[in-house]
Amino acid sequence: xxxxxxxxxxxxxxxxxxxxxxxxxxxxxxxxxxxxxxxxxxxxxxxxxxxxxxxxxxxxxxxxxxxxxxxxxxxxxxxxxxxxxxxxxxxxxxxxxxxxxxxxxxxxxxxxxxxxxxxxxxxxxxxxxxxxxxxxxxxxxxxxxxxxxxxxxxxxxxxxxxxxxxxxx
Amino acid sequence: xxxxxxxxxxxxxxxxxxxxxxxxxxxxxxxxxxxxxxxxxxxxxxxxxxxxxxxxxxxxxxxxxxxxxxxxxxxxxxxxxxxxxxxxxxxxxxxxxxxxxxxxxxxxxxxxxxxxxxxxxxxxxxxxxxxxxxxxxxxxxxxxxxxxxxxxxxxxxxxxxxxxxxxxxxxxxxxxxxxxxxxxxxxxxxxxxxxxxxxxxxxxxxxxxxxxxxxxxxxxxxxxxxxxxxxxxxxxxx
Numbered sequence: 154x155x156x157x158x159x160x161x162x163x164x165x166x167x168x169x170x171x172x173x174x175x176x177x178x179x180x181x182x183x184x185x186x187x188x189x190x191x192x193x194x195x196x197x198x199x200x201x202x203x204x205x206x207x208x209x210x211x212x213x214x215x216x217x218x219x220x221x222x223x224x225x226x227x228x229x230x231x232x233x234x235x236x237x238x239x240x241x242x243x244x245x246x247x248x249x250x251x252x253x254x255x256x257x258x259x260x261x262x263x264x265x266x267x268x269x270x271x272x273x274x275x276x277x278x279x280x281x282x283x284x285x286x287x288x289x290x291x292x293x294x295x296x297x298x299x300x301x302x303x304x305x306x307x308x309x310x311x312x313x314x315x316x317x318x319x320x321x322x
Numbered sequence: 323x324x325x326x327x328x329x330x331x332x333x334x335x336x337x338x339x340x341x342x343x344x345x346x347x348x349x350x351x352x353x354x355x356x357x358x359x360x361x362x363x364x365x366x367x368x369x370x371x372x373x374x375x376x377x378x379x380x381x382x383x384x385x386x387x388x389x390x391x392x393x394x395x396x397x398x399x400x401x402x403x404x405x406x407x408x409x410x411x412x413x414x415x416x417x418x419x420x421x422x423x424x425x426x427x428x429x430x431x432x433x434x435x436x437x438x439x440x441x442x443x444x445x446x447x448x449x450x451x452x453x454x455x456x457x458x459x460x461x462x463x464x465x466x467x468x469x470x471x472x473x474x475x476x477x478x479x480x481x482x483x484x485x486x487x488x489x490x491x492x493x494x495x496x497x498x499x500x501x502x503x504x505x506x507x508x509x510x511x512x513x514x515x516x517x518x519x520x521x522x523x524x525x526x527x528x529x530x531x532x533x534x535x536x537x538x539x540x541x542x543x544x545x546x547x548x549x550x551x552x553x554x555x556x557x558x559x560x
Contacts, residue, residue, distance in 0.1 A: 168381060168384050172373065172380050176369040176373070177369070189516065190513065190515070193513075194509075194513055197386055197390050198390070201390055214345075215338055215344075215345065217334065217343045218343070251361065252333070253337075253358075254357040255332065284333065285334045286330070286332050287334075291332075
């Protein structure tokens with residue numbers, strides 16, 4: 154595993170990270186983007202950032218969680234750039250349909266449909282709340298925001314998702 | 323949608339169980355919660371299937387990432403350079419326009435394909451194309467002429483050092499066109515085509531064609547392949 158010496162990751166270290174984490178990272182990209190080609194694109198972009206982040210990766214308490222933040226950001230960038238592109242139904246990505254036990258599947262799938270419409274701060278809140286099932290207090294702590302702020306953002310996201318579902322059920 | 327309290331560890335913490343990154347509390351919870359244990363087991367099975375046949379292979383993926391990083395570095399350097407030399411930029415733009423506006427030298431449609439110069443593949447400035455061939459569960463990356471057998475499946479890998487609009491497909495010698503990648507604006511980096519083409523029992527000769535949408539349209543209409551990447555497809559010897 155990488156050590157905290159400030160140098161870039163070697164190709165061998167990168168390949169090892171891929172072997173160990175690619176399944177979960179690709180699964181997450183596919184869930185967020187609902188598009189195979191875009192997911193591959195996001196994964197590559199994330200690994201370009203990871204190459205230069207040896208020190209941050211070595212310091213991370215949970216490497217997977219740290220890499221999830223990187224692929225979340227890469228996916229967000231692609232969503233913003235390609236927001237007109239029509240995403241595939243989540244059902245087509247069978248390995249992403251299963252949600253962790255604490256996640257409300259219906260709410261998650263509704264929010265996934267409006268991700269490209271969200272601002273970056275809303276997107277972060279939405280992914281933590283509806284994809285990972287993180288409680289509001291923990292989201293507030295992680296993002297340095299108050300719980301009422303998180304509550305308002307979640308309310309806004311839910312209303313947008315509901316409006317979209319009314320138009321395109 | 324509701325905000326019911328969640329007594330299970332978060333999804334990311336559960337996912338970390340299969341990579342060995344889980345915190346002790348999450349690991350202990352999985353050991354005592356059948357619902358979370360089932361979720362983790364499903365993930366573990368998926369990860370094991372992926373590890374048995376990763377696509378792309380770790381080596382191919384790393385190479386693609388390294389190429390993408392180099393391309394992004396070149397693009398950033400070019401942006402700095404362009405910002406510092408406005409007059410040179412204007413000249414460069416003129417050159418680009420001249421190249422893009424080059425008159426079509428293609429023969430009429432009923433004349434055979436104009437092959438793309440010597441060799442089976444052409445490289446246009448700043449981009450590179452390879453074909454990924456899947457055959458009987460294996461995978462190879464080809465940059466020269468392809469020998470394709472019935473049952474093979476192909477898709478293209480496109481490496482760009484700049485943002486560009488790209489379209490790709492298979493142009494059979496009889497004029498049939500099968501899309502691999504609809505016209506799409508790609509950023510710098512390596513991209514795989516959204517679609518793949520599977521060959522049935524009869525493999526027609528033709529070309530894998532990749533390029534800007536206008537150049538691809540010209541290639542399809544005129545069979546002049548001089549402005550696109552073109553990789554020849556031959557039926558494999560029986």
